[in-house]
Amino acid sequence: MFPSRFRYEAPHSLDEAIGLLHDGGDYAKVLAGGQSLVPMMKLRFASPEFIVDLNNVPGLAYHRADPDGSLRIGALCRHADLEFSDLLKGTQPTMAAAAPLVADPLVRNRGTLVGSLCHADPQGDWASVMLALGGTVIAQGPGGRRAIPLTEFVTGPFETVLEHDEIAVEAVVPPARGVRSGGYLKLERRVGDFATVGVAVAIETSGSTVIRAGIALTGVGGSTIGATDAAAALTGKPLTADSIAEAAELAASVARPKTDHRGSAEYKRHLVRVFTSRILGGTATTTGATAERAA
């Protein structure tokens, strides 16, 4: 299989890339890792007339902590960079848990977090993680930069608020106000398959009190679902068996799963409940996630 014909440019600066997109009209696409776009082009689900490849733009392959504690992930930071990042291990438990569960190791060597957010697949793992963490996307266009919270970034399946001449140049996780904990659990039939269900939980505690909570669901609706009521049920008090059970129930109630070859709607909703309480109960480690994906 091969894609339909397109024009290709690989500019060496963001300004040049934005200029090309601006002149390129509606059917230009930005190429970063290409691990969703290229398969879609091969299957002719997408036939862009113009590809603007970011891979020659220097200075986008970073992830770093700013002095204020926020984490910035550049547009060419690959999933594998995050998987093997020492920076994430101590400070970003939800991201560290999710990174090894994205697609497969070969795809992770090429695909990018920012690209995954822009692809806006309801089964994308990073959108849930970033939503749970209260993240933002920084978009750059001819008029400059703007910050778009994840809650406003995705408008539907495979749709975002990005203008045709805007490039998502980085994703930002805000600084923690307390001590961060959390995780990501995903059930998939085999490595590289789309998630049957994924749950991202990000908690910040001060002493024993939860001061911020975020819960988001992968693969159980037309887009990534933020379980805001479940998160609200956790904040302002310590984590207890009761509050965990309540949050898990509320998270399951906002899931909108459909019965398909990966499982029944009832089963998927049940998994949301189980994963939420398992992460909150602290039983979710990377090893736990491994066992889960093998199940």
Added chain:
Amino acid sequence: MTMVYDDLGDEAEEFPVRRIKFTINGRKKVAEIEPRLLLADLIRRGAGLTGTHRGCDTTNCGACTVLVDGRAIKSCTMLAVQVDGREITTVEGLASASELHPIQEGFKQEHGLQCGFCTPGMMMAAKGLLDRNPNPTEEDVRWALSGNLCRCTGYQNIVKSVLWAAEKMAPPKLSEREPEASAGGESERESKLAETSAGNTEA
């Protein structure tokens, strides 16, 4: 190498062919290609290196795995035009003129293949792992090969093959030797231990 395309006539200006330069298995190459050509095709049909296999063609099976600038990737899911200025290693780049690469030797020793279709991809994914982590656990190997499918072996011998290669490539480490290491390794360790204690006695 020659790639032959349809003559688009007036439309040709709209989809210009691009000239790229790249290195494959240490050799410098130039090619004129359509931007929609996939890396797997540049390697197989352009460079004539058919060791890189095309299996599923949908980013699932990993038979087309090669290294681009040292990272193992699926060559059916990258545009050939993107390797302009970059370095590719395929399975043909593993062996030297007279000697198999330890990964290849491992697959031979541990019976890591049956039909052999997935083998080049398995080896290149293994190369990517061992370059990054020369001392992997079995779990590390299984994790690193989880993007490669094999329909014959049940994976057990593939994992053993990669561990065999890791052992062969690693500088001998006294403390980290497995007790089940080959008899030679074991006696070597014992003699080294004896040497050490003898040295201690002398001191």
